[in-house]
Amino acid sequence: MTVRNDEALAVAPPRAIAALLGFAARIPWKRIGIVVGAYAACFVAFAAFSAWQGGNPLTLVQTMLNSSMLNGDALVQTLLRAVPIGFAALAAAIPARAGLVNVGGEGQLILGAVAATGTGLALGSQVPGPLALVATAAAGAIAGAVWAGISAAARVWLGTSESVTSLLMNFVANDIMLFLIYQPWKDPAGSGQPQSRPLPGSVRLGTLFGGQLNIAVFVLFAVAIGMWLVIRRTGWGFALRVVGGNPEAARRNGLPIKSLLLSSMLAGGALAGLGGALNLMGVEGQLQPGVTTTFGYIGFLACFLGRNDPIKATLAALLFSAIALSGNGLQLVEGLDGSIVNVLLGAIVLTMLAIGRKNGERI
Amino acid sequence: MPDQHHRTTTGSPPTPTLEVRELVKTFGTVRANDGISFTIMPGEVHALLGENGAGKSTLVKSLYGVHQPDSGQILRNGEPVTIHSPATARELGIGMVFQDMRLIPALTVWENVALHLSDTPFALRPRALRARITETSERYGLATHPGRKVEHLSIGEWQRVELVKVLLGGLDMLILDEPTSVLTPQEVSGLFDMVARLKSEGVAIVIITHKLREVRQIADKVTVLRGGRTILSDAPPATLSDDELITAMVGEPVAILEKRSTSAEHATAEPIIGLSGVSVRRVDGDWGLREVSLEVLPGQILGVAGVAGSGQDELSETLLGLRQPHSGTVMLDGAIVELPAVARMRKAGVIAVAPDPIRQFVVPGMSAAQHAALWNAAGSYSFDTRKADADLARRDAAGQLRVVAGSRRMDRLSGGNVQRALLTLALTSPCRVLVASYPTRGLDILTTERTRTLLKELCEAGSAVVLISEDLDELLTLSDRIAVLAGGRLTGIVPAAAADRRSIGELMTGKEAAA
Numbered sequence A: 001m002t003v004r005n006d007e008a009l010a011v012a013p014p015r016a017i018a019a020l021l022g023f024a025a026r027i028p029w030k031r032i033g034i035v036v037g038a039y040a041a042c043f044v045a046f047a048a049f050s051a052w053q054g055g056n057p058l059t060l061v062q063t064m065l066n067s068s069m070l071n072g073d074a075l076v077q078t079l080l081r082a083v084p085i086g087f088a089a090l091a092a093a094i095p096a097r098a099g100l101v102n103v104g105g106e107g108q109l110i111l112g113a114v115a116a117t118g119t120g121l122a123l124g125s126q127v128p129g130p131l132a133l134v135a136t137a138a139a140g141a142i143a144g145a146v147w148a149g150i151s152a153a154a155r156v157w158l159g160t161s162e163s164v165t166s167l168l169m170n171f172v173a174n175d176i177m178l179f180l181i182y183q184p185w186k187d188p189a190g191s192g193q194p195q196s197r198p199l200p201g202s203v204r205l206g207t208l209f210g211g212q213l214n215i216a217v218f219v220l221f222a223v224a225i226g227m228w229l230v231i232r233r234t235g236w237g238f239a240l241r242v243v244g245g246n247p248e249a250a251r252r253n254g255l256p257i258k259s260l261l262l263s264s265m266l267a268g269g270a271l272a273g274l275g276g277a278l279n280l281m282g283v284e285g286q287l288q289p290g291v292t293t294t295f296g297y298i299g300f301l302a303c304f305l306g307r308n309d310p311i312k313a314t315l316a317a318l319l320f321s322a323i324a325l326s327g328n329g330l331q332l333v334e335g336l337d338g339s340i341v342n343v344l345l346g347a348i349v350l351t352m353l354a355i356g357r358k359n360g361e362r363i
Numbered sequence B: 001m002p003d004q005h006h007r008t009t010t011g012s013p014p015t016p017t018l019e020v021r022e023l024v025k026t027f028g029t030v031r032a033n034d035g036i037s038f039t040i041m042p043g044e045v046h047a048l049l050g051e052n053g054a055g056k057s058t059l060v061k062s063l064y065g066v067h068q069p070d071s072g073q074i075l076r077n078g079e080p081v082t083i084h085s086p087a088t089a090r091e092l093g094i095g096m097v098f099q100d101m102r103l104i105p106a107l108t109v110w111e112n113v114a115l116h117l118s119d120t121p122f123a124l125r126p127r128a129l130r131a132r133i134t135e136t137s138e139r140y141g142l143a144t145h146p147g148r149k150v151e152h153l154s155i156g157e158w159q160r161v162e163l164v165k166v167l168l169g170g171l172d173m174l175i176l177d178e179p180t181s182v183l184t185p186q187e188v189s190g191l192f193d194m195v196a197r198l199k200s201e202g203v204a205i206v207i208i209t210h211k212l213r214e215v216r217q218i219a220d221k222v223t224v225l226r227g228g229r230t231i232l233s234d235a236p237p238a239t240l241s242d243d244e245l246i247t248a249m250v251g252e253p254v255a256i257l258e259k260r261s262t263s264a265e266h267a268t269a270e271p272i273i274g275l276s277g278v279s280v281r282r283v284d285g286d287w288g289l290r291e292v293s294l295e296v297l298p299g300q301i302l303g304v305a306g307v308a309g310s311g312q313d314e315l316s317e318t319l320l321g322l323r324q325p326h327s328g329t330v331m332l333d334g335a336i337v338e339l340p341a342v343a344r345m346r347k348a349g350v351i352a353v354a355p356d357p358i359r360q361f362v363v364p365g366m367s368a369a370q371h372a373a374l375w376n377a378a379g380s381y382s383f384d385t386r387k388a389d390a391d392l393a394r395r396d397a398a399g400q401l402r403v404v405a406g407s408r409r410m411d412r413l414s415g416g417n418v419q420r421a422l423l424t425l426a427l428t429s430p431c432r433v434l435v436a437s438y439p440t441r442g443l444d445i446l447t448t449e450r451t452r453t454l455l456k457e458l459c460e461a462g463s464a465v466v467l468i469s470e471d472l473d474e475l476l477t478l479s480d481r482i483a484v485l486a487g488g489r490l491t492g493i494v495p496a497a498a499a500d501r502r503s504i505g506e507l508m509t510g511k512e513a514a515a
């Protein structure tokens, strides 16, 4: 008896045509149309809103592009800004595979920067350069992991929701940083400003190509591709997907659920911490109150827009970074309030939420 | 019950409640429905039959507005209609209970009902709604508890809530997708009483089932699908023999498995797993198992009977090492094991056919091959999907359960095809103990027989099988011994050769066997 299931029998046109047809059919044209249309609609709505606020909708796009991408300096700024946002996006993307919601990217970025400051200031002038550089970045990653690990541990052993705890811990992280720069770490030469001493040059990231660009951007891209591979190609990544997709199936297959949940959150926290450290070592140079300015939250939204896929989330982070920077142009050229771009950002996220669907079936 | 068919037959023939013409629905390259036509009359019970994956659920989902057909026509009371969404279907007076039921476990019964009703006012009036639920429940004999949380309900009550939810909306056509495959015999007869009641009110009922006995019992008409096409439309079942119906469904006659000849010669073998005095508490605090002692012997099929929720799931979870008993000991090969110990039991060769594959086996977004990789990894981190894909094909050749291709996404398969994939993995794995819960649930006739044969062969090869089932005939046909649970207690373990439906039935009601 060699009957295969009826399901396996698909209608079979001649081979060459079948290949072509199959390829064309595999491209989800309708879906692409919907997505492109949705983005266009967001821009139109945003242009209308800006016009109402007194901007010129015709020059709007030009201004936005000019101030975020179309000249070298603007592009570099966009790339630099994408570093903390992108790492925060990855910090949400990895735990999301295991079904965890890490809203703590902001706090993990901050603590990464805090730990990098402490380590950089302590080691910078004593340890040989490359070692100090690596140690400073690693300290940031470890601090981020520990901070995220607290939420994960509370989830695994106490059953508290990690989305709530990680969110609340953002405020705690911010308070820790403020305490440090107002009190023990305050720069004596800072003319009273609440800020740490500047990092010594040996733990700053050098600039590349004669501009302001530094290696952090390339680290971000490499890590994003690495995470994409880890999720797709390693047993750990596979196991995370099982736990995230159906914890009961994971349990019945004998997968160690607790350590998977913990490790995914630790990995996410480490990435955000690394992002915070690299941002500090590359751009900021010293700890000060606005060191993250909501990059953590924007990163979380980027992860959502990228559907928890490391590469897509990083690309979304680039987009958000560009949008955020285009606010400067709007402020300078169009005379609008720079934060108006948050309207566009919000519109995109909400629209994607509205057209998003899970399994192709709407009920 | 008076025959109400002819109420409307004064003069011209009555208009059909629903007529389907040449309906086509494809998913990518899968032609799930490929030109289906049939007619449903008012006050008629219309059975839809067909193999797993024949397209039954897809067809009724199109009628309920979940899917949009690619082509074809649906006529409602003679008028062509387009059913955009389930809400449109409900407006048209069509109700449906899905194969995989759709309540929200964290909410209570009445909250679930409120979500479903379109006329629920913005400010809920719980008391009025609960009264309506109680009224409808009583009218159709569907016992429910409006205040209970859905997650604590038995699957039978869960289904009754679905029915109440659907009936409250008011309807003249009800679609039931495999309602009986999850029910005990008693619950089935309750369901059929309700169907008779609705029928007498002139409601048309479409019911999907794999059981010919049920077709004979309640259907006025039968339509058979195979490979997405209608093989037989609107035929009165009385004019067809079982063999004719089976041949229409499967394309060939199917031999029914004969009763296993059992022997007691293995009774001297060392048990692989032994429970003594095991009690297990359920999540809601009640006792799941109370003081249960039994032995799982190699080369034997130990049947487990009982009405739903008598401790079957707790028993299987204990045997699999998933649960920590409240008291009592579990022995594996003569040594006490501390539970939970899933990985340890799995390494010792204890595997399972899970009682609820959708909730306990299917990982959304993953393919059949990935599920095979997960299965083969047996708790380790080495997943090799490509190897598992080839392995799945090899297992299919051995198991002959006609599993889908490894590339198919598991969460998009029909209910029966999920079960076949699970069975193919479980029944072709070398194992020492197989704990099979309701293995033939939702399977078509051919696959059911094949599964039973595989269980028999596994046992003949020396494995121990624990067969948990609600089908007494299945238990009597296959088992060496039958353990009966009632309210978490073991009321008896009887040799299958000496048992019959009646004696098992008595034990199931809680009467202890005379020791």
Ligand SMILES: Nc1ncnc2c1ncn2[C@@H]1O[C@H](COP(=O)(O)OP(=O)(O)OP(=O)(O)O)[C@@H](O)[C@H]1O
Pocket (backbone or CB within 6 Å): A007, A360, A361, B027, B030, B031, B032, B050, B051, B052, B053, B054, B055, B056, B057, B058, B059, B099, B412, B413, B414, B415, B416, B417, B442
């Ligand atoms: N959303 C979907 N996406 C892709 N394929 C689907 C989808 N829903 C159903 N199918 C496919 O359509 C075919 C028919 O499935 P359907 O669920 O209608 O079968 P069925 O007759 O109800 O079987 P069963 O008795 O097992 O429930 C199957 O090949 C199934 O895998």
Ligand SMILES: [Mg+2]
Pocket (backbone or CB within 6 Å): B056, B057, B058, B099, B177, B178, B414, B415, B416
């Ligand atoms: Mg079905």
